Amino acid sequence: MFIAAHPLILASGSPRRKDLLRQAGLTFQILPATVDELPHPSERPKDFAERMATEKTLQIAAIHPEACVLGADTVVTLDRRILGKPRDKTHALAMLKNLQGQTHTVITGFTLMMKNHAMFEAGTVATAVTFGTFTEPILESYVQTGEPMDKAGAYAIQGAGGFLIHKICGSYSNVVGLPMLPIIQILLKWNCIHPDQSPSHP
Numbered sequence: 356m357f358i359a360a361h362p363l364i365l366a367s368g369s370p371r372r373k374d375l376l377r378q379a380g381l382t383f384q385i386l387p388a389t390v391d392e393l394p395h396p397s398e399r400p401k402d403f404a405e406r407m408a409t410e411k412t413l414q415i416a417a418i419h420p421e422a423c424v425l426g427a428d429t430v431v432t433l434d435r436r437i438l439g440k441p442r443d444k445t446h447a448l449a450m451l452k453n454l455q456g457q458t459h460t461v462i463t464g465f466t467l468m469m470k471n472h473a474m475f476e477a478g479t480v481a482t483a484v485t486f487g488t489f490t491e492p493i494l495e496s497y498v499q500t501g502e503p504m505d506k507a508g509a510y511a512i513q514g515a516g517g518f519l520i521h522k523i524c525g526s527y528s529n530v531v532g533l534p535m536l537p538i539i540q541i542l543l544k545w546n547c548i549h550p551d552q553s554p555s556h557p
């Protein structure tokens with residue numbers, strides 16, 4: 356779909372982000388950043404997500420100033436509290452019990468940087484997600500799949516956890532880990548990618 360006109364680096368170890376970029380046809384290198392993912396006292400969830408995305412991007416851009424670097428961070432928020440990834444299965448069950456029957460917000464912060472800070476864009480996208488209500492054995496059996504363990508909010512909309520969701524309002528890819536629309540728009544604007552206009556092969 357798109358052709359890379361400039362080296363692109365994804366500063367994230369998330370397999371979901373890799374899949375989203377691959378689905379769009381992008382070619383890129385993966386170099387996960389290691390940052391301390393702890394919110395400052397009274398830091399708003401959207402500020403935290405954007406700061407994390409920027410810290411990840413800056414870390415990798417410092418080593419690869421020639422590339423366009425994309426960093427991101429996804430947080431789940433309920434009543435202005437940040438729900439990160441669950442510590443263990445008990446924590447995952449508690450998170451899911453807390454989220455059921457309610458609408459929470461998934462915020463993904465993203466940062467793109469190119470040409471040694473000369474080109475820099477950072478922002479956040481929020482998606483409202485409403486869960487259904489379930490019996491405890493149903494939530495327990497979902498936790499037993501292991502899927503919740505490396506996911507913010509202890510679920511994966513793109514996986515078995517899709518059954519939990521009553522409705523969403525906003526970007527789907529943002530819940531999975533990257534708001535694809537603004538990211539592709541910025542990459543096109545910076546001439547980092549072009550639409551692939553070669554004839555398709557059967």
Ligand SMILES: Cc1cn([C@H]2C[C@H](O)[C@@H](COP(=O)(O)OP(=O)(O)OP(=O)(O)O)O2)c(=O)[nH]c1=O
Pocket residue numbers: 366367368369370371372387388411427428429430431461505506507508510511512513530531532
């Ligand atoms: C809510 C939700 C989150 N997630 C994932 C997206 C993110 O990968 C993860 C949130 O953790 P992040 O800290 O944003 O990302 P990461 O630790 O996977 O990767 P890195 O720090 O290297 O960038 O939760 C889903 O896959 N599906 C969902 O429905």
